[in-house]
Amino acid sequence: MAENERKEKKGKKTKAIPVYGNYKSYYNYRIGHDLKEDPRLAVLKKEWFEGKDCFDIGCNQGLITISIAKKFLCQSILGVDIDAGLIENAYWNLRRTAKMECASCRSVEASESNVSNRVNGLEEMVSASVNKETMHFPIDSSPAKEGGLVDRVSFHKENIVESLDACSEKYDTILCLSVTKWIHLNWGDDGLITLFVKIWRLLRLGGILILEPQPWESYRRKHLVSEAAAMNYHSIVLKPALFQEILLDKIGFRTVENITDNLPGSVAGFNRPIFLFRK
Template identity: 55%
Template sequence: MGRSRLDGGEGFETGKSAMGVAESSGEAGNVSIDVGMKEDPRLATFKREWFEGKDCLDIGCNEGLITINIAKKFFCRSILGIDIGAGLIETAYWNLWKIAKMEISKSQESLPTDDVFKRISFLRENFVESSRGCSEMYDTTVCLSVTKWIHLNWGDDGLINMFVKIWRLLRPKQDNFSFPIVAMACCMFPIFWAKKRNQRLQVLSALECTF
């Protein structure tokens, strides 16, 4: 897929969308995979009660495969995937159509095909710079492999702005024992940090040899 220009950054182009998702497969993050491949391992860490019967938001949805699989596996009431890349959102709708078509030809214990289009939607949006009203509320927000790229493009202020927006969009609960959920990767970039650790070990080894 071609390179996309970041909103708000004149002349700056990148191979990744500003929401922090890779536009080509094979990189860490919420990457594109062909329909029919193995389920993303991150889904195995999610709990059904985070999503079932709830209105959900997926920030940095990339090509929509995580978004679609959350709806199919956890039976959320609705889920909106947003990404800054127009091409990614276009592909997300294409993936939704392909998966819905596949569901017609085989019976699975998942969402009925006619419900897929009703429960899943996608929107091109720069979440950091958008002016979302608090009338749009969600029970659960998914934000996977995004924060690093927001920090690179908008710095600390961008990260703070993102978390404040997420909090304001979370629907308040009616009792004292349940809280809105923000599903984020605790170790968002394991490959990145593994490389950093290896580099640090190499530096320490070099210092030991020197002294």
């Protein structure tokens, strides 16, 4: 039986064990109930995404992927996750968000139509007594609408450690948020290095990696989710404190910047530093 299909008994029901960190309600655990959006979005800059091709590793249900597309207007963004069920949920969230966006657009268009009708009516009223050449009515000069969410956002089931072997430069920005622990526990140090190398290969020259690694102490709480995780936990040498050195000195990133040490509004245990690496 595949690791991600392992079950544990709980009364008469079974509960899926998130071997890969593939929690079905991850965002509910992470985001405070009084927040409207993921607090990580507050530390991201539009210039890292606008008009760029982006890649979100371990996208879960796609909520932050979709939010980035909406808020920062990236040209494209692909979210990948090892769990097919989460990818299905991500597409459901994308369709729901796109419908809400369309409904909002229709409301704005209806309002603009009413304004246009009123302006036309005023033109007719004054045309009889005022020379129209002296009148000026505003013309809609707003820029054309960007491509819709469904045109810019996509999701795909993918095991990035065991696939994408022939990857080459495709992306300007890659997100790897709260993923490294699960790669580490399931594939050990070799899997982590494989992840970093593939990220490097997928980034265009000048591209950026936004990395949110889980701290080493959080590994202990999850190392018993599978036999592989328990075994790897005790053999890991490249602990999170070494990630910056590995990415700079071994993988080849030029610079690193800590973009936050504090995420106000984060649930306890999720207030983690986020780093930006430049290729």
